[in-house]
Amino acid sequence: MADSKKNRGASDRARIALGEAYEVAYWSKKFKVTPAKLKYAVKKVGHSAKKVEAYLNERKHLAADRARIAVTEPYEVRYWSKKLKVTPARLKAAVAAVGHSSKKVAAYVAKKKTAPKKKTGKKVAKKRVAKKKAA
Structure with a gap:
């Protein structure tokens, strides 16, 4: 997702910008988590979508069983x-x-x-x- 509507490169799509409401909504829906959990994960591991996804998957596994x-x-x-x-x-x-x-x-x-x-x-x-x- 792009922070600026003019920048649409692949490197920008791989990052999560918490300052943009539409991005928080998009990534929350994609990862099936609440916006609060998404924000916590981003603060914990950084803005990389891959790192956030891996962190959330690990957390889901721990909580599930x-x-x-x-x-x-x-x-x-x-x-x-x-x-x-x-x-x-x-x-x-x-x-x-x-x-x-x-x-x-x-x-x-x-x-x-x-x-x-x-x-x-x-x-x-x-x-x-x-x-x-x-x-």
């Missing part, structure tokens, strides 16, 4: 790893074990953290003593 962990999305893996205080690998293993539900994964991770560790110290100590006696 907050209780589901998508391990294919790196930003979700970072978010849930930090929130549950586990490594990304442990998070992915937990999702593989119990499914994508954030509640089930949180319960699984908490259960794994509190589970007692196997005691292998006695077996290792017995082997050392046996080696010393043999030598």
Whole structure:
């Protein structure tokens, strides 16, 4: 869209001008968001229509299914790893074990953290003593 009716180049069409009411209406309708959300997105990522569209798509994905962990999305893996205080690998293993539900994964991770560790110290100590006696 053009800020000036005389400038109609491709570089001007790829930018969103918030000062023009018709542009705000056009881009809001195109991205299927409210003008307020469009203005927030432009302030957040800049006036590039591609960047705003990518930002809005990411936001829609996050809002659509907050209780589901998508391990294919790196930003979700970072978010849930930090929130549950586990490594990304442990998070992915937990999702593989119990499914994508954030509640089930949180319960699984908490259960794994509190589970007692196997005691292998006695077996290792017995082997050392046996080696010393043999030598």
